[in-house]
Every structure is written in structure tokens, then in C-alpha cells.
Amino acid sequence: MLDSVDPRIKFRHLQSFVEVARQKSVSKAAAILHVSQPAVTKTIRELEDILGVALLERDGRGVRTSSHGDVFLRHAGATLTALRQAITSVSQETMHHGPPVRIGALPTVSVQIMPQAMALFLAEKTGSPTKVVTGENAVLLEQLRVGDLDLVxxxxxxxxxxxxxxxxxLYSEHVVFAVRAGHPLLAGGADIFAGLRTCPVLMPTRQSVIRPIVDQYLIANGVPTLPTQIETVSDAFGRAFLRISDAVWIISEGVVAGDIADGVLAALPLDTVDTQGPVGLTMRADSLPTLPLTLLIQAIRATASAGRTAFERHRTVRT
Structure with missing residues (x-):
């Protein structure tokens, strides 16, 4: 049993491995680290020799982590994150600022939760530099895993x-089929599923967390394929395109809840309860949140709780 870290393992070993694992490419990692590709390759081989296992394996034109690499990545990423936090804490203490807070949010949360939560967080006056990014779930989780984000x-x-x-x-939400106000499929007696074959349909991308749920729902309702399908994670594009077309936008309800409440968009009258899924906070199991991150998490919890209460009250009145 080892009681200490092998002194041959250096910071450059961890940094090079984590970056290659994140980029799935030695050349891309070398460019980001501002070193040569052979230097990165040599560093990875040194690390593998020290550990006595292969951490990476070929995957087409790129690389991927091996089973041993997956295990090592979790701890290496956490180690680099802890070191960054330690350095940042010292520098921020000197500058009288709080440590940075880096959040990844899916589009539904970016619209429905984060604005109010951020307002509550800023009122705490932590002085922490804050970053909020949005994107596909798989991308955000990978950034969380390697330490580029603190929370998703x-x-x-x-x-x-x-x-x-x-x-x-935090709460659960389902998928809605959103359209512009006055859309033909909102007319009484319209065959909505048949209409999907004649309208452009905006779909979540194949990497998005709700795509398998949407595919299963469509197949279960007799729509295995869609003739005109556009994959997107852009809520700005979705809103703009619906305004000028008869497109149907299949999206999490939180993204368009405000638009529907304002009457700009409408949800097609479909029972989508089977698409319901949990929404919440994802963190690394081996990380401890800083005080500013804890305060932001509390703000997110409070906003989510208040928002769902208001949404359910509005839904009850509407129905």
C-alpha cells in the first residue's frame, strides 16, 4: 500500500494527461498547452510508465481514455482543480476578492432559473468572478469532470x-411541442402527429439529454421519422424561426414557459407526461464547494422552488 505520492509524478504529467483526455487529441492538447506534440506524447508515456498501466488508447484519428485512464482522470482532474482553487484562493485573498464561480447551465435553466438566482447571488457581494456558460449536456459534464466548471x-x-x-x-419538467400563436395545428380537430410530417420540426441534438426521450415519445405515437428536421440547441434560433414559419419546436418546457405565458408561443395540446425528467444540480463527488459556490447553490435552490410554485399555480388557473 502506498503511503505517499510517487515523487516522479509532476504537475506537467497531470496537466498533459487531463488536457489530452478532454480534447481526445494529442495535437489539440499540445496547441492548448503551447508545447510540441512529441513533448506531450513523451509526457504521457512517462506517466504511463510510472503508473504501470495504459491511460490512453487509439480511437480513430484521436484517442480516448482506457478503463484505467477513466479512473485516473477523475482523481487527476480533481487534483488540478484543487490546486487551481488553492492558488486562486491565495491570490483572491490578496486582492480581497472571492474565488471564481463557474457554472454550466442547460438552455432550460439559463432562461428559467439562472437570471433570478444570479441576482440573489450578486446581492451577497462575494466579489467572486462569475461565469455562466450554456451548451449540450455531454459537453458541460465533461467540462465539470475535468475541473473547468464547478457546477452543472x-x-x-x-x-x-x-x-x-x-x-x-430540484424539480421535474417535461417536453413541450411549441408553435407560434395562430399555428394551424392549434385548430380544433387537427391531427397533430400527422401534421409533424408536413411541418419543419426543431429537434434537440443527438448529444442532448432529452433526445432519447423525444425519439421514444415520437415512435410511441406513430412518428418514427420526420421529413423536415432541424437539430438545434439554440433557443434564440428557435424563437426567431417559429415567428416566421409553421415550425414545431420540441423543447423542455422551461425554455419556453415565459413565451407561452406571454401568448407569443403556444404548446400543442399533447399529453407529454411520459417525457418528464428530473432537473437539478450536478457536481463532482470528490469536490467541496467554496463559500461563494455554496451561496449560489442556495440561490438556485430558492429560485427553483419559488419558480415551480408559481408555474404550478399558473398551470392550475389555466386549466
Missing amino acids: VGRLAAPDKMTGLVFEH
């Missing part, structure tokens, strides 16, 4: 994507 707020990922991560449930 969105739908619960598939079990195989949650290794080394923990999830806290």
Missing part, C-alpha cells in the same frame, strides 16, 4: 454519464 444545472444525465458525479434533484 440541468437534467439528470444517463447513469453511464454520472460516474464520479453526484446529482441533487
Whole structure:
């Protein structure tokens, strides 16, 4: 049993391995690290020799982590994150600022939760530099895993994507089929599923967490394929395109809840309860939140709780 870290393992070993694992490419990692490709390759081989296992394996034109590499990545990423936090804490203490807070949010959360949560957080006056990014679930979770993000707020990922991560449930939401006000499929007696074959349909991308749920729902309702399909994660594009077309936008309800409440968009009268899924907070299992991150998490919890209460009250009145 080892009681200390092998002194041959250096910071450059961890940094090079984590970057290659994140980029899935030695050449891309070398460019980001501003070193030569042979230097990165040599560093990875040194690390593998020290550990006595292969950490990477070929994957087409790129590389991927081996089973041993997956295990080592979780701890190496956490180590680099802890070191960054230690350095940042010292520098921020000198500058009288709080440590940075880096959040990844799915589009539904970016619209419905983060604005109010951020307002509550800023009122705490932590002085922490704050970053909020949005994107596909798989991309955000990978950034969380390697330490580029501190928290991801969105739908619960598939079990195989949650290794080394923990999830806290905030609320559940389902998918809606959104259209512009006055859309032909809103007319009484319209065959909505047949109409999907004649309208452009905006779909979540194949990497998005809700795509398998949407595919299963469509197949179950007799729509295995869509003639005109556009994949997108852009809510700005979705809103703009619906305004000028008869497109149908299949999206999490939180993204368009405000538009529907304002009467700009409408939800097609479909029973989509089977698409419901949990939304919440995802963090690394081996990380401890800083005080500013804890305050932001509390703000997110409060906003989510208040928002769901108001949304359910509005839904009850509407129905």
C-alpha cells in the first residue's frame, strides 16, 4: 500500500494527461498547452510508465481514455482543480476578492432559473468572478469532470454519464411541442402527429439529454421519422424561426414557459407526461464547494422552488 505520492509524478504529467483526455487529441492538447506534440506524447508515456498501466488508447484519428485512464482522470482532474482553487484562493485573498464561480447551465435553466438566482447571488457581494456558460449536456459534464466548471444545472444525465458525479434533484419538467400563436395545428380537430410530417420540426441534438426521450415519445405515437428536421440547441434560433414559419419546436418546457405565458408561443395540446425528467444540480463527488459556490447553490435552490410554485399555480388557473 502506498503511503505517499510517487515523487516522479509532476504537475506537467497531470496537466498533459487531463488536457489530452478532454480534447481526445494529442495535437489539440499540445496547441492548448503551447508545447510540441512529441513533448506531450513523451509526457504521457512517462506517466504511463510510472503508473504501470495504459491511460490512453487509439480511437480513430484521436484517442480516448482506457478503463484505467477513466479512473485516473477523475482523481487527476480533481487534483488540478484543487490546486487551481488553492492558488486562486491565495491570490483572491490578496486582492480581497472571492474565488471564481463557474457554472454550466442547460438552455432550460439559463432562461428559467439562472437570471433570478444570479441576482440573489450578486446581492451577497462575494466579489467572486462569475461565469455562466450554456451548451449540450455531454459537453458541460465533461467540462465539470475535468475541473473547468464547478457546477452543472440541468437534467439528470444517463447513469453511464454520472460516474464520479453526484446529482441533487430540484424539480421535474417535461417536453413541450411549441408553435407560434395562430399555428394551424392549434385548430380544433387537427391531427397533430400527422401534421409533424408536413411541418419543419426543431429537434434537440443527438448529444442532448432529452433526445432519447423525444425519439421514444415520437415512435410511441406513430412518428418514427420526420421529413423536415432541424437539430438545434439554440433557443434564440428557435424563437426567431417559429415567428416566421409553421415550425414545431420540441423543447423542455422551461425554455419556453415565459413565451407561452406571454401568448407569443403556444404548446400543442399533447399529453407529454411520459417525457418528464428530473432537473437539478450536478457536481463532482470528490469536490467541496467554496463559500461563494455554496451561496449560489442556495440561490438556485430558492429560485427553483419559488419558480415551480408559481408555474404550478399558473398551470392550475389555466386549466
